[in-house]
Amino acid sequence: MRFALSFALAAGLAIPLFAADAAKEVEKMMSEIKTPNKALKKLAQAKKFTDPAFSTDLAKLEKAGDKLKAFKHPEAEFNKMSVDMSTAITALKAAVAKKDVNEADKAWKELSNSCASCHDKYKKD
Numbered sequence: 080m081r082f083a084l085s086f087a088l089a090a091g092l093a094i095p096l097f098a099a100d101a102a103k104e105v106e107k108m109m110s111e112i113k114t115p116n117k118a119l120k121k122l123a124q125a126k127k128f129t130d131p132a133f134s135t136d137l138a139k140l141e142k143a144g145d146k147l148k149a150f151k152h153p154e155a156e157f158n159k160m161s162v163d164m165s166t167a168i169t170a171l172k173a174a175v176a177k178k179d180v181n182e183a184d185k186a187w188k189e190l191s192n193s194c195a196s197c198h199d200k201y202k203k204d
């Protein structure tokens with residue numbers, strides 16, 4: 080009984096504490112994603128996928144994406160969507176390396192969809 084009570088208390092306290100920490104951590108990672116993504120978006124809209132600046136910013140986004148992927152959110156669906164974002168970045172990098180503008184354009188859209196899917200589910204506002 081005493082064990083059950085302290086267990087329930089610990090679990091009840093740990094979940095909201097973890098959730099608050101996780102939200103803060105995610106917010107920090109999003110600010111690291113935001114800057115390179117903004118620069119990439121501008122170049123992508125002009126179809127300048129082969130511009131050297133595109134690769135520079137994509138490398139920054141990849142690094143931020145790796146952090147997001149390494150972060151373990153309590154919900155499996157969130158973690159799956161982090162992996163999806165990294166997969167989309169890898170595909171985009173491959174298209175850029177081939178200088179295939181059509182494929183890069185498609186991969187860019189997939190990447191943007193990966194942001195939107197997670198925001199639809201986990202971003203409140």
Ligand code: HEC
Pocket residue numbers: 102105106109110112113116157158160161164190191193194195197198201202203
């Ligand atoms: C696996 C989930 C997930 C993925 C993938 C994801 N985000 Fe987010 N993002 C979030 C969550 C959750 C928030 C809300 C966090 C908060 O600020 O409390 C957020 C917030 C943001 C914000 C607002 C916060 C700020 O600093 O202004 C921006 C901008 C953002 N994301 C950009 C992106 C971009 C661009 C991508 C894709 C390249 C992306 N995100 C991919 C989960 C994700």
